[in-house]
Amino acid sequence: MSETPESLRDLDEKLRAIRFRPARSLGPELFGRLRRGDLPSARRFTPRPLAKAAAALFTAGAALAFASLISWPVGQVVTVDRCCYDLDGGGPADDGVLVLAQRNSKVHRLRIYEDIDSSRSYTAADLIRLDRGGKPAILSTAGQEIVSTERCCLDFDGGGPEDDGLLVIGAPPDRIFMAAIYETGTKDDKADLRDGRPLR
Numbered sequence: 001m002s003e004t005p006e007s008l009r010d011l012d013e014k015l016r017a018i019r020f021r022p023a024r025s026l027g028p029e030l031f032g033r034l035r036r037g038d039l040p041s042a043r044r045f046t047p048r049p050l051a052k053a054a055a056a057l058f059t060a061g062a063a064l065a066f067a068s069l070i071s072w073p074v075g076q077v078v079t080v081d082r083c084c085y086d087l088d089g090g091g092p093a094d095d096g097v098l099v100l101a102q103r104n105s106k107v108h109r110l111r112i113y114e115d116i117d118s119s120r121s122y123t124a125a126d127l128i129r130l131d132r133g134g135k136p137a138i139l140s141t142a143g144q145e146i147v148s149t150e151r152c153c154l155d156f157d158g159g160g161p162e163d164d165g166l167l168v169i170g171a172p173p174d175r176i177f178m179a180a181i182y183e184t185g186t187k188d189d190k191a192d193l194r195d196g197r198p199l200r
Helices: 006-017 026-036 049-069 187-195
Strands: 077-085 095-102 107-114 127-132 147-154 164-171 175-183
Touching (some): 006 077, 077 147, 095 175, 127 175
Antiparallel strands (some): 077 095, 095 107, 107 127, 147 164, 164 175
């Protein structure tokens, strides 16, 4: 699958954030009608454009409602925006992290941005320092002196608890070569930390 063009990425993220939640009674009502063998009315009518649109919207809503009844094995996809830190070693705390991830699970996209407009969140005016996909990868450092920065413990993956760390490798004052999040664990399982945590 090809990458989304840069000009459409904000729109793509906003559309992916939209969630439809049907009324709780819709599932039981649909299953009840199926059990009873209810059929649609046989009354004939000529659909008008507005009626066609309403029927299409109802069909899409019913499909989404049916999909919500299925138990998916992975978490809901969320966008988490955390600002502001000094992640590039430049001095000011003007860098943010934008993560698209399944709750408490897989990271689909991770961006490090510079908060140019001082909005304390990602906007179209901000400068992207690193934009990576689902797996951590380090860009060539080209012989530069690198520094690593860690931020702990926040909810970077939208899972709820503040049990995530952020690792950033860069070169001051404004280069970022790699970024990843990881689970820090709870106080009860600190003994497992000596074995390390996988980067996501």
